[in-house]
Amino acid sequence: MISLTNVSKTFPNGIDVLFNINLHIGKEEFVFIVGPSGAGKTTLMKLLYREESPSAGKVVVDRVNVAELDKNQVPYLRRNIGVVFQDYKLLPRRTVYENVAFALRVTGAVRSTVRRKVMQSLELVGLLRRANSFPDELSGGEKQRACIARAIVNNPPILIADEPTGNLDPTTSRDILQLLDKINKRKTTVLMATHNKSIVDDMKRRVVALEAGRIVRDQMLGGYDV
Amino acid sequence: MFSNLEFFIVEAFRSFRRGAIMTLVAIGTISVSLVIFGMFLLLIINMGNIVSTISSKMDITAYVEKDISLESAGALQLELSKIPGVEKVDFVSRTEAWRQFKEDFGSRLTLDELVLSNPLPHSFAVAVRNPDLLPSIAKHISKIELVDEVRYSGKLIDQVKSLVDAVRVGGAALIILISFATLLIVVNTVRLTVLAREDDIYIMKLVGATNTFVKWPFIIEGVMIGVIGGFVSFMVAKFAYDAIIMRVSHALPFVPVVSDPRLLGFVYLSMVAGGMAVGMLGAYISVSKVLKAEGE
Numbered sequence: 001m002i003s004l005t006n007v008s009k010t011f012p013n014g015i016d017v018l019f020n021i022n023l024h025i026g027k028e029e030f031v032f033i034v035g036p037s038g039a040g041k042t043t044l045m046k047l048l049y050r051e052e053s054p055s056a057g058k059v060v061v062d063r064v065n066v067a068e069l070d071k072n073q074v075p076y077l078r079r080n081i082g083v084v085f086q087d088y089k090l091l092p093r094r095t096v097y098e099n100v101a102f103a104l105r106v107t108g109a110v111r112s113t114v115r116r117k118v119m120q121s122l123e124l125v126g127l128l129r130r131a132n133s134f135p136d137e138l139s140g141g142e143k144q145r146a147c148i149a150r151a152i153v154n155n156p157p158i159l160i161a162d163e164p165t166g167n168l169d170p171t172t173s174r175d176i177l178q179l180l181d182k183i184n185k186r187k188t189t190v191l192m193a194t195h196n197k198s199i200v201d202d203m204k205r206r207v208v209a210l211e212a213g214r215i216v217r218d219q220m221l222g223g224y225d226v
Numbered sequence: 227m228f229s230n231l232e233f234f235i236v237e238a239f240r241s242f243r244r245g246a247i248m249t250l251v252a253i254g255t256i257s258v259s260l261v262i263f264g265m266f267l268l269l270i271i272n273m274g275n276i277v278s279t280i281s282s283k284m285d286i287t288a289y290v291e292k293d294i295s296l297e298s299a300g301a302l303q304l305e306l307s308k309i310p311g312v313e314k315v316d317f318v319s320r321t322e323a324w325r326q327f328k329e330d331f332g333s334r335l336t337l338d339e340l341v342l343s344n345p346l347p348h349s350f351a352v353a354v355r356n357p358d359l360l361p362s363i364a365k366h367i368s369k370i371e372l373v374d375e376v377r378y379s380g381k382l383i384d385q386v387k388s389l390v391d392a393v394r395v396g397g398a399a400l401i402i403l404i405s406f407a408t409l410l411i412v413v414n415t416v417r418l419t420v421l422a423r424e425d426d427i428y429i430m431k432l433v434g435a436t437n438t439f440v441k442w443p444f445i446i447e448g449v450m451i452g453v454i455g456g457f458v459s460f461m462v463a464k465f466a467y468d469a470i471i472m473r474v475s476h477a478l479p480f481v482p483v484v485s486d487p488r489l490l491g492f493v494y495l496s497m498v499a500g501g502m503a504v505g506m507l508g509a510y511i512s513v514s515k516v517l518k519a520e521g522e
Contacts, residue, residue, distance in 0.1 A: 049432075072436070075434045075435060075437075075439075076434065077434075078431075078433065078434035079433070079434035083432060089425070089428075089429060089432075091429060093244055102429070102430075102433070103433035103434075105233050106430050106433055106434065106435035106439055106440075107433075107434055107435070108230055108439070111232075154433075154434070
């Protein structure tokens with residue numbers, strides 16, 4: 001599903017973030033990317049949905065070489081990848097429903113389809129009763145659920161979550177992980193970057209550890225530490 | 227597509243309302259710029275009108291001896307009209323000339339109290355085909371026996387001609403300059419409304435919106451801002467110009483003021499259309515820039 005071959009990334013200011021990354025992730029896998037801040041987790045994920053382009057190497061997502069993708073095709077790539085952020089990135093003046101619907105509307109979906117899919121998505125994340133609330137009126141966990149609902153409303157085969165529990169308490173974090181697990185079981189490949197040791201240890205999934213831009217460990221059924 | 231159009235319009239109205247202060251600033255800026263543009267256009271049109279009025283009035287006035295009979299006046303008119311280059315000869319009786327004079331200046335002076343009898347002679351207004359012929363024809367007429375005195379605005383011709391050219395060239399250049407300045411101001415103002423919504427654009431791009439899709443709501447919003455700004459400027463300009471017409475025609479009745487509703491309608495329409503165009507262009511340029519800055 002996802003395949004990085006000899007990928008390196010140097011920012012325009014000369015700072016090297018990723019060195020010779022080789023990583024292959026199969027369909028419907030659940031993978032944790034762990035490592036200290038600045039290790040390159042976020043950059044690695046941005047390469048997948050082409051917010052960044054690699055300086056060298058090949059990034060293939062769903063049989064498409066993302067690095068060489070024509071600019072006009074990038075939107076269609078992104079419709080196949082749901083992205084969840086630590087800071088949620090919800091639009092503040094829109095209700096939960098509108099935030100989720102927005103992601104569908106920009107793909108040109110018609111109103112009736114939008115309504116059905118948004119409702120399904122909100123039901124899946126358990127946020128139906130908050131559909132008409134504004135982000136300000138939600139708890140951190142609810143905001144993250146709304147963000148996840150937006151990410152999956154288009155039924156993307158891949159879900160990328162960049163520190164989704166970074167701002168949440170342990171109990172809420174566990175709820176979010178259960179939700180991501182549920183989404184993974186619906187045949188969505190999930191890639192999650194995190195610092196959260198206890199969650200990684202509990203879940204016993206594949207763990208890819210990054211340090212200073214290099215993969216230092218890639219372990220099935222791993223823990224946060226070796 | 228229909229469903230998308232609905233989305234674009236809903237989004238445009240939404241951001242229009244949401245950024246109320248920014249929207250008002252943009253409308254205000256466009257209005258002020260267009261009022262300046264429109265009033266300047268009217269000024270240029272009026273200068274052109276004054277100049278062409280002057281040059282069309284450049285005829286020769288031949289004053290004849292006071293006690294001339296109507297028969298010899300008729301014969302003289304025929305003779306004058308036969309001179310090569312003369313287009314038209316009008317007889318102006320001394321009564322008519324006096325009446326006209328009083329009409330032009332009578333509101334300012336009570337002439338009848340100052341002058342007891344009509345001091346003016348009969349005259350002929352000789353219009354020529356080409357202002358260049360004025361000197362030679364004037365000379366020809368002055369040699370006719372019954373003609374007392376010949377007057378024509380000889381020195382004025384060259385001045386008026388160069389004024390016509392100056393107004394035409396300078397006016398066009400200034401209109402282009404002001405249009406460009408207006409566009410720059412509007413682009414930068416609309417740019418602020420776009421920049422205020424960079425987050426929206428980022429999210430739209432992230433969830434897979436194409437650039438075209440991102441642009442439309444902004445362009446529609448730009449058009450709305452532009453049309454409203456254009457309409458406000460039209461109201462202001464019309465109000466101001468109508469007041470100016472009234473003052474000028476009272477205080478300076480001999481200055482011709484353009485009041486042709488078709489021409490004024492064209493100016494006002496061009497202000498609204500111009501507002502729409504700069505609003506649209508401003509939004510398009512701004513949103514394209516933001517999209518470019520976000521990379522890919």
